[in-house]
Amino acid sequence: MLAAEKEKYQKVIDLIENLAIVPEVEIGYFIPGVLVDVEGGGEQSGGPFIQFTYTKDVNHPWIQRMPLKRNYLEKSPEDLVNFITFALERFIEEIDSLEYGAQ
Numbered sequence: 001m002l003a004a005e006k007e008k009y010q011k012v013i014d015l016i017e018n019l020a021i022v023p024e025v026e027i028g029y030f031i032p033g034v035l036v037d038v039e040g041g042g043e044q045s046g047g048p049f050i051q052f053t054y055t056k057d058v059n060h061p062w063i064q065r066m067p068l069k070r071n072y073l074e075k076s077p078e079d080l081v082n083f084i085t086f087a088l089e090r091f092i093e094e095i096d097s098l099e100y101g102a103q
Contacts, residue, residue: 009034009048009068011077016050016084025092026053031068052088054095062095 009031016027028038028051038051048068055061066087072080 005073006034008073008077008080012080012084015077015081019081019085021088022092024055025088026055027051027088028053050084052091054092056095056099062091064091 013029013031013035021027029035029048030038030040030051031048034048046067047070049065050068052064052066053061054063066084072083075083
């Protein structure tokens with residue numbers, strides 16, 4: 001991974017960590033060379049990703065992995081964080097819809 005990519009990923013992580021996110025959601029990272037704090041990454045994962053874990057029920061957490069595709073690095077860190085935030089909001093809405101039915 002290039003130094004510029006590492007720097008951009010680190011800035012994205014810093015921005016995400018400063019977001020106000022619902023307490024039931026945990027964000028994990030698999031970005032080799034920058035931050036790896038989730039299991040299950042590697043060649044089979046298709047590259048770096050961010051993992052959302054939504055724990056509405058302790059016995060059944062919902063997990064979604066968002067791959068960080070190479071073309072995402074063309075975005076500014078702020079735009080990439082906005083995109084990630086949008087994906088997270090959609091994930092939460094989807095789980096809430098499944099849990100509580102369509103509103």
